[in-house]
Amino acid sequence: MQLVPAKYFVTSGKAVSGISGLNAFDLALMSAGIGEQNLVAVSSVIPEGSERIEPVEIRMGAVTHCVISQMRGKGEEVISAGIAYAYRKDGKGGYVAEGHLHGPADSLRSELDKKVKEMSRIRNTAFEETNFIIEELHVPQNMHGCCVAALVFTEYR
Helix, strand or coil: CCCCEEEEEEEEEEEEECCCHHHHHHHHHHHHCCCCCEEEECCCEECCCCEECCCCCCCCCCEEEEEEEEEEEECCCEEEEEEEEEEECCCCCEEEEEEEEECCHHHHHHHHHHHHHHHHHHHCCCECCCEEEEEEEECCCCCEEEEEEEEEEEEEC
16 A cells, blocks of 8 residues: 555644643644644655645544654753755655754754755756745743644645
């Protein structure tokens, strides 16, 4: 059996917790609208013909494939997590790069841009414009924080 994604959406979220990094992660997933699913991280290919849609509600407990980035931090840290995605100019699908760091969103954007350009070089094919979704958070003192960004596959063919 081959699951070839037909539709996807992109989302992101961030949150803080006074309890733990895990709880901040859980809250960030809830903020992104994907906190009630069983997430399965996959690599970075957007199949030819896949359609980007607006975020949709996914049934609670559903096994949900996604390209996901997360970054956790503690009080007074600046953290960022994000994804970048681009389509091939020849129309044969696209690719997703994920990244995270202790630092600001603009630094992460630069890192993600380099990753996408390298993906293009490795494949010896030109890409369309790169799209970014990045979250940045200055974690308050005595708190735990988390940023997430994801490309979530919703339907298959």
